[in-house]
Amino acid sequence: MTFPRGRLAIVGLGPGGAPWRTPAADALLTEATDLVGYTTYLDMVEARPAGQVRHRSDNRAEGQRAAHALDLAAEGRSVAVVSSGDPGVFAMAAAVMEQLDRPDRPASWEDVEVIVSPGVSAAHAAAARAGAPLGHDFATISLSDNLKPWSVIESRLAAAAGADFVLALYNPASRHRPFQLGRALTVIGAHRRPDTPVVVARDIGRPAERVDVVPLADLDPAVVDMRTVLIVGSSQTRMVDVPGWDRRGVYTPRRYPEVSADG
């Protein structure tokens, strides 16, 4: 007796809707018999062929969601696990790999075809709206301490800010973690001028999109939530008037001086 070979595709939707979604991701979504994901992300996928099943889950239950998706694929289903942005950055691709690395991994998963389909990440889309703040070396850090100690976050912020990286900050705040962004800004502020440009990008690519550029000293943590990505400039990052834009542009030059401005 043979079973059809199931598929597990981990699909990055890109930020927002269809204009920033790759054709490869779109094809995998169309071919899927089952969509699995956090309900907010599933709502970003337009209606697909009749019969496609949507399995909605809570945002926290990533391990369970990944195992469920693998079980469905093991039954011969074509499953798409969806993430906003890129699934490889603080998202579902690692959660699926963790399940595949379990010592008690079920034998039924051995025949599943596994595909990771990359997407435009939220930080890169936010950077595009602002100009080119990620034009030079940058560090990408999640401020969530749900899965890592805050001491690790602080030491990484200090190391990256001290070495003059631009900083792309994911999960900068939530209702459960109201004080941490302020502490992060204190760590960063020890290495940056008060007028360092910060890009505050919320709901990028969605109807409610909002992008602001503020000096580091003026950033109010209260305006930042989980749907926001922050990009904090290096010592070299500059503001620029871009023709026709209603806000300042921000870019980090490609050339780095022999002696930095604050060195």
Place this chain on the structure above:
Amino acid sequence: MTFPRGRLAIVGLGPGGAPWRTPAADALLTEATDLVGYTTYLDMVEARPAGQVRHRSDNRAEGQRAAHALDLAAEGRSVAVVSSGDPGVFAMAAAVMEQLDRPDRPASWEDVEVIVSPGVSAAHAAAARAGAPLGHDFATISLSDNLKPWSVIESRLAAAAGADFVLALYNPASRHRPFQLGRALTVIGAHRRPDTPVVVARDIGRPAERVDVVPLADLDPAVVDMRTVLIVGSSQTRMVDVPGWDRRGVYTPRRYPEVSADG
């Protein structure tokens, strides 16, 4: 006398061909009267409507290319400046912003509409092919010292490796810079175990694509060139058997232990 308002779109092609190119980028390429770019990237764009002009340039002349594109747009043309991957990462978006920031910026540029269209970056596509090596905090660094001092590169590598970031390394080597990757690996090796997984990804998304996973101690700099992106794991990055894959998968778990394995 009025002129039509020209457009300058800085367009990320994504890595490789059409499957990883966003619809937004595709539309901008189709609407363009003029494509401007390094000849290798222009060759990645399929033929467009008759009459579209392609302005090919050398890879080094980014500033001139950006100014030329702005001049064309100021004449009322619809210009697309193309970059592989994401145009905001070590690419043309910063070069255009630098031109817009010139003290002697021509008045004719004031009416140009400026758009940055993000793309899937090479590192994220390489990560997808390997599993999820960028699943946790990571630093993105260009090893090219054409525009920054090597001392800055070394200090950033040391800071990022010391703080246990995963490292995504762009421009890891070229014929003009044959010795630098070896020096970079020495800096990194002071902070990482010899068996740390390294993803060696060349020509991602193109017909000649090749992805290898090797332990850090076995990485031969001679196999690495400018068309390669390297991803060096953190202390937590692991290899995993992914069903059906002809190479090991690599992922960085979402959870970070209270005390790291090498701490």
